[in-house]
Amino acid sequence: MRLKKMFSPGAIYYWLLAVFLYLPIFLLIIFSFNDSALLRFPLQGFTLQWYRDLRNASELLEAAGNSIVVGVFSSLAATVLGTMAAIAIVRFNFPGRNLFVAVSALPLVIPAVVIGVALLILFRQVFDWDLSLWTVGLGHMVVNIPIVTLIVGARLAGFPDNLEDAAMDLGASYWGAQLRVVLPMSASALLAAFLTAFTTSFDEYAMSVFVVGTESTLPVYMYSLLRFPRRLPLVVAMGGLIMAVSVIVIMFAEWLRTSGERK
Amino acid sequence: MRGNRKFKGPVGRSPTGPLNFLIYGEETLTTPAVHLQNVTKIFPAGRGTAEVIAVNDISMDIPQGEFFTMLGPSGCGKTTTLRMIAGFETPTRGEIFIDGRPVGKTPPNKRPVNTVFQNYALFPHLSVGENVGFGLRLKRVPKEEVRARVREALEMVQLPDVEDRRPNQLSGGQQQRVALARALINEPAVLLLDEPLGALDLKLRKAVQLELKQLQSNLGITFIYVTHDQEEALTMSNRIAVIHGGVIQQAGAPREIYEAPVNRFVADFIGETNFVTGDVETAGAGSGNGGDFIRVRVGENVLMGVAGTGSVIAGQQVTLAIRPEKMNLYPPGRMNVLEHETGLGPGEIARITGWPPGSGEADVRQYLEGEQNTVVVQGKVVEAIYIGTDIRYLVELDRETRLVVRIQNFGERYDTTFAVGDQVLVHWPAENARVLVD
DSSP, rough: OHHHHSSSSSHHHHHHHHHHHHHHHHHHHHHTTTTTSSOSOOOOHHHHOOHHTTOHHHHHHHHHHHHHHHHHHHHHHHHHHHHHHHHHHHHHOOTTTTHHHHHHHHHHHHHHHHHHHHHHHHHHHSSSOSSSSSHHHHHHHHHHHHHHHHHHHHHHHSSSSSHHHHHHHHHHHHHHHHOOOOOHHHHHHHHHHHHHHHHHHHOTTTTTTHHOSOOOOOOHHHHHHHHOOGHHHHHHHHHHHHHHHHHHHHHHHHHHHHHHHHH | OOOSSSSSOSSSTTTTTTTTHHHHHHHTTSSEEEEEEEEEEOOOOOOOOOEEEEEEEEEEEEEOOEEEEEEEOOTTTTHHHHHHHSSSSSSSSEEEEEETTOOOTOOOOSEEEEEBBBOOOOTTTOOOOHHHHHHHHHTTHHHHHHHHHHHHHHTTOOOTTTTTSHHHHHHHHOOHHHHHHHHHHTTOSSSEESSSSTOOOHHHHHHHHHHHHHHHHHHOEEEEEEOHHHHHHHOSSSSSEEEEEEEEEEEEEEHHHHHSSSSSSHHHHOOOEEEEEEEEEETTTOOOSSOEEEEETTTTTTEEEEOOOSSTTTOOOEEEEEEEEGOOOEOOOEOOOOGGGGGTTTOOSSOOOSSOOOSOOEEEEHHHHHHEOOOEEEEEEEEEEEEESSSEEEEEEESSOOOEEEOOOOOOSSOOOOOOEEEEEEEEEEGGEEEEEO
C-alpha cells in the first residue's frame, strides 16, 4: 500500500522536481567541503580550507559588505514607499487607481535586464551620474517597491478599515490612528516585506551588472571570479554560506507573515 | 415605569395627547443634542457607478437624553447620516449641530460623540483593557485613573475579569459589550450605534436590546441607533425616524409609527400590512363619534377606514391599509353569544371568536353590524397556516381581494380555528384601517 503510494505518478513527479531543484544546491555544499580546486568527482576528502580562505578574500568580503549595505538601505526605502502605496491602494479610492495599481506592479513582470539597461540610460545619459552603489541601490529599490506593496497591501486588505475609524472616533488624529493601530497591526507584514526585499536585493545580478560602478555587489563580483579557475572553490564556499543565511532569513520572514495572519 | 425616566420626551404618547403640549414645551427650552439642518450627502459618480444621493435634505432634532432610532432598509441613507454625525463623512450640503455647535469642519476625533461600530471594530492587537482605555490614554488621563475607569466601564457592561484577554478570545456578545464600554468610557454627549446587534443570534439580541435600553435610561446619554430591524426599533426607541431613499418618511414615537403610518412605505416596512386599492365612495360618512370615516369600494365590497394623511374626494383611488392582527374572524350564521357578565357592555363583542354555549343565541352578522362604524364582510378561507403564537388565515373577499388575518392562538376551549374552504365573516372597527393616498 505504502509502496504503491510512493510510486504513484504524483509522487514520482514530486521527487523528480525535488531532485532537479535541490541536487545542484546539495552538490554545491558538498563541493564546498571538497579538498580539491577542481569541481569534479570523485571527491577528494573533507576540508574547511575554502571557508578559511574566505576570511582572507578581502575583495569578496567587501563585495558582500556592499551587498548588505545596499540591501538594507534599498529595502528600507522600498518598505516605506511601498507601504505608502499599499495604504493608498487599499484605503483610498482615487481617480486612476486601477492604472496606479497596474503601473506600480509593472517592475515585477519587466525582465530585470530591461530595467538594468533602462536605468543605465537614465543614470548616464539623462542625469549624467557616475555609477556607484547609489545607482545600484536605486535600481534595487525600484524592483522592491512592488514586492513590498503586494505583501503589505494583502495585510491591510485583511483587516477591516473601520478600525481606523474607531481609532479616530476615540480621539486619534489620522496619523495617530496610523501610528497606533495600522502600524502595529501590520508590523509583522512590514518586517516580512523588508526581509523579502532584502533577499531580492542581495541576489540581484541581471540588473545590477548594468548599473554597478567600481564597487561591486556580491553576485556581480562572484560572477567575475569565474574567470579565475583557481578561485572557483572560494565562490562555491561563499555560495554555501549565502545559502545557509538565506534559508534562515526566508524561513523567519515566512514565519512572521503567517503568524501575523493567524491573529 | 414612565415616572422613573430621568428625562422627558415625546414617548409613547400621540402628539395630540393632552400632556404633550407641556412635554414639548419643556423640550424646546433645551438645545437638542443633535440637530440636522437640510443635510444632503451626494456620492459623486465613479467609474461604472452613477451619482448616488444617499441623504436628501434631511432636517431633524434629536433631544437630549433620547433613544433615537434611524430605521430603514439597507442603502436608505441611515448609516451615511450616522457617519456624518460621527464625522467620517462630510455633508455635501447642510449643517450638523451637536450640542448647538456646528460641526461641519470638525474631524471625528474632536467631536463629543463616540461610536459602537458594526462588527465592533475592536483592535485585535490590544487587550480588552487596552481597547477600553484607548480613548482615555489618548486624552493623557493618568494611568491609575485609566485602570480604575476601565474596570468600572467593564463592570457597567457586566464583563469583569476579561481585561487581559484579547478580543478574539471573547464571544460575539462579549465583544459587543467591550465595544460599548470602549465608547461609553469617554462619556460622550451622544453615543452612535451602527447596527450593533446585527451579528448576534436572536435570543441574545433580545436580551441585549433590553440591557441597552436600561443602560441608556440610567446614563441619560443620547443614543442614536441605526437598524434595519423594525422590532428592535420599536422595542428600544423613544422615537423612530423611518428613512427610505435618503428621506425621512415619518418620525415619531414607536406607537405613532406603528398605529398611524403616513404612507404605504412606512405601513409596509413596520410590521405587516394588508393593502387593498379601491375608490372612495363617500368621504366623511358615519363620522358620528369624532372619527372621519371613509367608505372605500373595493371590488364587490364597501370597506371603511380613517384618513391617514391628506384629504380625499369621492371617486379618488386610495389604498386601504390594515394590519393582520387588527381584524377578527367569525363564523357566519347563528351562534351562542357570551352574556355580559364578562364585563362587556351591550352591543360589544368579545374578541374571542367562539362563544361558550348556553347563553342565548344571536345572528352573528347582525350582532357585529350593531356596532357603529364597523366593517363586516363575508369571505372564504383559502389558506390557514399554523405559526404557534397565531394562526394566519388568507381570506378571499372576492376574486381580486385577499386579506391576511392573524388570530391569536387562544387555546382549545373556544374553538377559534377555521379550515380552508370555510365561509367566515371578517370584522374590524373602521378606525383600525387607514386610508392612504399614494
